[in-house]
Amino acid sequence: MQTTTFLPGPCRHVPAAQDRIPETIARALARRGVAMTRPDETAESRVRRLETELMALFQETRTNRVFEVLYELSSSSLAAWILHLVAGRPRSGDPQELLQDTFVNIYRYAGSFRTGGGRTFRCWARTIAANVVRRARVRTAALPMQPLPEGGLEPADLRLGPVRSLSSEEQSERLRKAWMLLLLHYAAAYRKLSDRDREAMRLVEVEGLSYDEAGELLKVGRSNMKMIMFRSRKRLRAHVLEAMRSHDERGDLRLAI
Secondary structure (H helix, E strand, O other), X not given: OOOEEEOOOOOOEEEOHHHHOOXXXXXXXXXXXXXXXXXXXXXXXXXXXXXXXXXXXXXXXXXXXHHHHHHHHHHHHHHHHHHHHHOOOHHHOOHHHHHHHXXXXXXXXXXXXXXXXXXXXXXXXXXXXXXXXXXXXXXXXXXXXXXOOOOOOOOOOOOOOHHHHHHHHHHHHHHHHHHHHHHHHXXXXXXXXXXXXXXXXHHHHHOOOOHHHHHHHHOOOHHHHHHHHHHHHHHHHHHHHHHHHHHHHHOHHHHHO
């Protein structure tokens, strides 16, 4: 019998954390000594614990299905955290894009995750999200504000009808699969970087260090540090674009989504 947690609003509910983990992954966690439930924990503490265990399992296996389950379990709370960070700051960027960028970094830098000592996936992921939001603010700070057109504007009705709602769900599923494929290519590109370049990206992208701070740790000057980051990002982008183009030409991408 499944346990269900109800959310505000009619006919909206989400299964409890332990019921959202497929049986195969639950068995993999069990082999690591992880119980789906504990008698002394709340629903919220159970979610936090299982998030951390899933992240540790993904770090060890690098299995995409494990990452998908981790995403499904943790994305709502992480999205709420990002909304909190951007509240009242309209130039921080689109929260959904910030969320996806956060998970790209989680996937890319899974090796830097550490367990033990009270450390949890949620705290680690929130640190990454805060760095993503901070960089987005820096990027958009210099963008000019565009004036609104003259004349009255009728507010659009953003509610989805049944047909559009179904279409939106199908598009979301295709987007999720395409996103996972993109992550695979990104991870492959990241592994091709040198040890120094990977460490540079970790320090800047995950730890949130400035170029000066990261350069001091790597014993390079600020200008060299900027060049390392520029070339690393350029190599990553070129590899991913080439890989995606190759998939598209063979029809693999269309089959995948």
